[in-house]
Amino acid sequence: MNKPPKAPKLRPRFWERVPLQKMSPPEWEALCDGCGKCCLNKLEDADTGEMVFTRVACRLLDDETCRCTHYEIRKQIVPECVVLTPQNIEQNAYWMPRTCAYRLLWQGKPLQDWHPLISGDPNSVHKAGVSMRHATVGEMEIPVEDWEDYAVDDDRI
Secondary structure (H helix, E strand, O other): OOOOOOOOOOOOOOOOOOHHHHHOOOHHHHHOOOHHHHHHEEEHHHHOOOEEEEEEEEEEEEOOOOOOOHHHHHHHHHOOOOOOOOHHHHHHHOOOOOOOOHHHHHHHOOOOOOOOOHOOOHHHHHHHOOOOOOOOOOOOOOOOHHHHEOOOOOOOO
């Protein structure tokens, strides 16, 4: 019988002590709370630069788990997907959700109480009602010109 792979060892409360650029790959990945918000299509006002999130999700987002169905090869399938890294966080933090751990830590702010690293529960983001679970529509179902009809007017984003 094959054993499941061991969870990577993370340094205790690493997010409070380790700069983003010094985190190990497993630590970097552990920052994702699984809300699914970064996988929502966004509209940007060309004049003001204002970013508006829509409920129209990337075709790879699983609406139940709020995780990418092809995470390891997402960039190959969706070339416009931004693979967030410590090296490009500065250029991309502006469009990340306000509750995103990557954005919060980049801004020098603490993680939310419901973040799985704080709560110890991988489902705490869903229990807190801040994920996009069961709240998205697939981008293949909605013509691009109608995306603004699906704008998210929600302070959680």
